[in-house]
Amino acid sequence: MADYRNDIDWLTPALALGVWAAHFSLSWAGSSIFPGQVAARVVGIGLALPALFAMAWLWRRAGAGPMRSVPRLGIAIAATGVVFTVLPALFG
Amino acid sequence: MSDAPRPGTRDVMAGRRSETGFDHALYARFPTQEPRPDGEVEELEKIWDNPRGWGLLTVVNNNYIGFFYVATAFLFFLLAGVLALGMRIQLAAPMQDLLPQDTYNQFFTMHGTVMMFLFAVPMVEAIGVMLLPQMLAARDLPFPRLSAYAFWAYCVGGLCFFASIFVGLAPDGGWFMYPPLTSIAYSPEINTDFWLLGIGFIEISAIAGAIEIIVGVLRTRAPGMTLDRMPMFAWAMLVFAVMIVVAFPSVILGTLLLELERAFNWPFFDPTRGGDPLLWQHLFWFFGHPEVYIIFLPAAGLMSMMVATVARTPLVGYRLNVLALVATGFISFGVWAHHMFATGMPRVSTGYFSAASMAVSLPAGIQVFCWIATLAAGRIRWSTPALFVVGSIVVFVMGGLTGVMVGMVPFDWQAHDSYFIVAHLHYVLLGGMVFPMFAAFYYWNGMTSKNALSERRGKWVFWLMFTGLHITFLPMHLTGFMGMPRRVYTYLPGRGLEWLNLVSTIGAFVLAAGVCLFLYDLVRRFRFTTDEDAGNVYGGGTLEWLPTGMYSTRSIPLVKSREPMWDDPELGDDVAAGRYFLPNSATGLRETLITSPINAEPQYIQLMPGPSAWPVASAVFTAGFFLALTVQAYVFSAVSGVLAVACILRWLWETDRPIEQDHADIGGGITVPIAITGPSSHGWWALNTVMVVMGMIVFMALFSYLYLFGINPEFWIAPPDVLQTAGIVVLLVAAFAAAWLSRRILAAKARGEFPGQGPWLMAVIAAALLCVAGWWDWTGWRGAGLDPSASGQGATVFGLLAFQACSAGIAAIMALYLGYRSGRGLLVAPSSVTLDIVVRFIGYAAVQGLVIALVVRLFPGG
Numbered sequence: 001m002a003d004y005r006n007d008i009d010w011l012t013p014a015l016a017l018g019v020w021a022a023h024f025s026l027s028w029a030g031s032s033i034f035p036g037q038v039a040a041r042v043v044g045i046g047l048a049l050p051a052l053f054a055m056a057w058l059w060r061r062a063g064a065g066p067m068r069s070v071p072r073l074g075i076a077i078a079a080t081g082v083v084f085t086v087l088p089a090l091f092g
Numbered sequence: 093m094s095d096a097p098r099p100g101t102r103d104v105m106a107g108r109r110s111e112t113g114f115d116h117a118l119y120a121r122f123p124t125q126e127p128r129p130d131g132e133v134e135e136l137e138k139i140w141d142n143p144r145g146w147g148l149l150t151v152v153n154n155n156y157i158g159f160f161y162v163a164t165a166f167l168f169f170l171l172a173g174v175l176a177l178g179m180r181i182q183l184a185a186p187m188q189d190l191l192p193q194d195t196y197n198q199f200f201t202m203h204g205t206v207m208m209f210l211f212a213v214p215m216v217e218a219i220g221v222m223l224l225p226q227m228l229a230a231r232d233l234p235f236p237r238l239s240a241y242a243f244w245a246y247c248v249g250g251l252c253f254f255a256s257i258f259v260g261l262a263p264d265g266g267w268f269m270y271p272p273l274t275s276i277a278y279s280p281e282i283n284t285d286f287w288l289l290g291i292g293f294i295e296i297s298a299i300a301g302a303i304e305i306i307v308g309v310l311r312t313r314a315p316g317m318t319l320d321r322m323p324m325f326a327w328a329m330l331v332f333a334v335m336i337v338v339a340f341p342s343v344i345l346g347t348l349l350l351e352l353e354r355a356f357n358w359p360f361f362d363p364t365r366g367g368d369p370l371l372w373q374h375l376f377w378f379f380g381h382p383e384v385y386i387i388f389l390p391a392a393g394l395m396s397m398m399v400a401t402v403a404r405t406p407l408v409g410y411r412l413n414v415l416a417l418v419a420t421g422f423i424s425f426g427v428w429a430h431h432m433f434a435t436g437m438p439r440v441s442t443g444y445f446s447a448a449s450m451a452v453s454l455p456a457g458i459q460v461f462c463w464i465a466t467l468a469a470g471r472i473r474w475s476t477p478a479l480f481v482v483g484s485i486v487v488f489v490m491g492g493l494t495g496v497m498v499g500m501v502p503f504d505w506q507a508h509d510s511y512f513i514v515a516h517l518h519y520v521l522l523g524g525m526v527f528p529m530f531a532a533f534y535y536w537n538g539m540t541s542k543n544a545l546s547e548r549r550g551k552w553v554f555w556l557m558f559t560g561l562h563i564t565f566l567p568m569h570l571t572g573f574m575g576m577p578r579r580v581y582t583y584l585p586g587r588g589l590e591w592l593n594l595v596s597t598i599g600a601f602v603l604a605a606g607v608c609l610f611l612y613d614l615v616r617r618f619r620f621t622t623d624e625d626a627g628n629v630y631g632g633g634t635l636e637w638l639p640t641g642m643y644s645t646r647s648i649p650l651v652k653s654r655e656p657m658w659d660d661p662e663l664g665d666d667v668a669a670g671r672y673f674l675p676n677s678a679t680g681l682r683e684t685l686i687t688s689p690i691n692a693e694p695q696y697i698q699l700m701p702g703p704s705a706w707p708v709a710s711a712v713f714t715a716g717f718f719l720a721l722t723v724q725a726y727v728f729s730a731v732s733g734v735l736a737v738a739c740i741l742r743w744l745w746e747t748d749r750p751i752e753q754d755h756a757d758i759g760g761g762i763t764v765p766i767a768i769t770g771p772s773s774h775g776w777w778a779l780n781t782v783m784v785v786m787g788m789i790v791f792m793a794l795f796s797y798l799y800l801f802g803i804n805p806e807f808w809i810a811p812p813d814v815l816q817t818a819g820i821v822v823l824l825v826a827a828f829a830a831a832w833l834s835r836r837i838l839a840a841k842a843r844g845e846f847p848g849q850g851p852w853l854m855a856v857i858a859a860a861l862l863c864v865a866g867w868w869d870w871t872g873w874r875g876a877g878l879d880p881s882a883s884g885q886g887a888t889v890f891g892l893l894a895f896q897a898c899s900a901g902i903a904a905i906m907a908l909y910l911g912y913r914s915g916r917g918l919l920v921a922p923s924s925v926t927l928d929i930v931v932r933f934i935g936y937a938a939v940q941g942l943v944i945a946l947v948v949r950l951f952p953g954g
Binding site for chain 2 (some may be wrong): 018020044
């Protein structure tokens with residue numbers, strides 16, 4: 001008999017991308033509120049740490065279930081986005 | 093469900109919880125073996141029959157509305173293409189005077205505007221309306237009259253908008269309408285108003301379509317079609333529609349604010365009074381860049397389906413593709429300001445948007461590699477759709493690569509506003525949307541035409557378009573590098589631009605020749621039909637290729653795989669013989685099966701409305717309302733607005749009529765309820781989507797308020813006193829409580845009992861409290877000395893209050909409508925869809941009023 005349940009965990013990648021969106025929005029807000037100041041960079045870098053911790057937690061969460069490659073790829077894309085975002089705060 | 097276990101019981105076979113309590117073991121009853129009674133198909137045909145002749149104006153069925161929609165969107169593609177040819181003739185040689193400067197400005201503005209707003213988004217929405225019900229094996233989308241309204245609003249509004257070019261009143265400020273160029277000081281004529289009101293109105297139509305698509309994809313899928321088995325196009329349309337409800341409110345708000353500035357001198361974008369022209373750019377591009385993906389993603393969904401068929405193998409990386417769609421949807425909202433690199437944003441900010449522009453190429457790359465892998469894994473049949481699919485990949489990748497280039501800030505500074513950008517965006521849009529659309533025309537033509545289109549001519553069409561595209565746009569990269577800015581009506585000789593421009597013009601005509609050949613083929617071969625179609629010419633494996641009539645499929649199949657037509661050769665015969673769900677009309681009315689959002693388990697039967705003149709009438713009056721505003725015919729506009737509301741209420745009157753029957757057999761001895769309320773109902777999902785749209789408008793308006801506060805805090809004054817604020821909060825909380833009480837009174841009565849005057853009276857009281865709170869807030873700010881025309885603070889605060897006043901006004905109309913229905917005996921216990929929607933809307937409006945009242949007081953000046 002065919003299985004009629006959805007096996008893929010779509011919530012985890014959606015949460016990971018949500019973390020990216022929050023990190024991006026707050027970093028941009030920081031850079032707009034403190035234009036040209038060190039505080040702008042501090043906000044971007046400081047927020048990257050909890051964002052990456054959240055990604056790590058989601059990674060572990062995805063690892064517990066079956067069919068984990070898709071959620072993990074979603075986390076990888078979102079984490080790459082966070083790393084990309086923090087680069088201008090570090091070197092820009 | 094008589095045979096189903098209680099909600100929450102476990103499926104013994106799999107040991108996992110069912111989504112709704114439906115027992116999956118019941119699926120083993122399908123296909124049923126008992127013969128069906130005679131006359132069921134004839135009854136379905138009679139129920140789903142449509143009027144002919146002028147009566148076609150009243151049809152709401154997706155087969156017709158979808159076709160009208162596609163045809164109208166294609167007409168706008170042709171019209172905008174003609175404008176493009178006019179521009180290319182003008183630029184074929186230097187210093188020509190075929191198009192005077194003003195006319196040229198109107199041409200490029202209308203070309204961009206029509207292509208983006210009247211062709212691209214409506215076309216993908218139209219294809220969705222046409223294909224989705226069949227792809228999901230639903231009888232129709234869940235709100236057919238809303239589809240009809242969306243189409244007619246778009247058709248009437250779009251044609252009137254386009255007609256402005258024939259009288260020299262077309263918009264001329266570019267398709268993104270930057271102030272101060274478009275402010276009243278520099279654009280005093282009504283050309284800009286046509287754009288602002290026309291586009292704002294057409295976007296409302298797009299949002300209506302998006303609501304239909306979200307609810308349709310999530311709630312009307314055939315049983316067994318879990319999220320993991322949805323056709324890629326359905327996934328793409330779901331992401332597309334969600335993006336619309338998030339992105340489009342921003343441009344609706346922007347157009348509203350600019351129109352308020354032009355009409356009433358409210359200085360949202362005037363820096364001398366605490367406004368900022370860059371606010372417009374943020375609002376516009378928060379919509380405008382996701383718009384590119386809004387256009388691309390549905391086309392990518394079509395590509396993913398066609399690529400599997402042309403390669404004759406399942407799509408490689410189905411789940412990766414879905415993930416890529418979702419990731420693109422998210423990340424595309426972080427790239428809007430890469431259109432603003434040249435505006436002098438803080439350096440770190442530009443870096444963030446540059447980084448996001450790089451990141452968004454990752455999911456797009458995943459999709460492209462999945463398509464290439466699928467083509468490599470299968471055996472390609474080089475049909476016309478195959479050529480367009482492969483050509484699309486090539487063109488889109490070329491456009492994507494130049495997109496990554498302009499995502500880098502230093503490069504963008506060099507190429508900004510040059511013809512390089514024109515080349516880039518046309519590669520992306522032609523490769524990402526137009527070529528997949530032509531592939532789809534050939535591929536799905538067999539669903540709506542008696543004859544297949546000509547393969548031989550189709551290949552000519554492809555090669556002409558493919559060659560013409562490169563001849564036109566490849567030289568533009570060089571034209572841009574050589575310094576030719578976009579949007580200039582001519583150029584000086586002797587700067588090396590003549591040959592490149594001439595080649596581009598020749599290419600444009602080659603491209604147009606391909607489109608003309610396609611039109612010729614359409615005239616020769618296309619014959620619209622709803623039942624004697626050419627069929628599955630290319631051998632697709634999804635449900636839209638089941639035998640259908642106006643009622644879609646005879647019975648709604650049980651879906652066991654992603655390509656059920658490939659995996660079960662008997663499926664078509666079994667479906668046509670009525671061996672699956674809902675093989676007849678269980679209630680004697682138009683109906684479809686509503687299923688759960690994740691696992692698509694049967695939940696209830698939705699009764700669907702039939703043909704009606706009210707959607708088209710309300711669309712015409714809505715268009716009249718906006719267009720009359722444009723030409724400042726305020727009385728006519730007001731009358732049109734009242735008539736539009738009256739027509740909408742009249743159309744809704746018939747859609748919530750209680751019937752005696754409360755359960756029905758859907759086949760296999762399974763019974764489900766009819767027309768329920770609450771979180772499981774499709775109406776609940778639709779209202780939630782409307783709330784997201786309204787919430788996004790408020791969110792972006794509050795962003796505007798905070799943005800202007802950050803830029804020009806010296807213009808801010810102190811808010812009204814705390815006591816007044818407390819009073820407003822009390823009124824809004826009371827409105828929320830009254831709305832809640834209205835539902836409780838109805839729910840407390842016995843089934844079928846008339847609940848008395850309590851429910852509707854409480855709803856009216858709640859709406860009245862909303863109005864009083866809004867009035868008090870408005871007068872309070874006026875009393876505090878805030879003037880909407882004096883500062884950015886005044887403009888944004890009164891803009892927000894005006895929006896809240898509109899919400900309260902709508903709530904009042906809804907509450908009175910509820911009262912009228914109650915008076916006619918149409919409000920019976922224990923639940924009513926109308927009451928459910930009215931009180932939830934009032935509750936939402938109360939919360940919205942609270943947020944507005946409090947947030948604007950948190951950032952006081954003075």
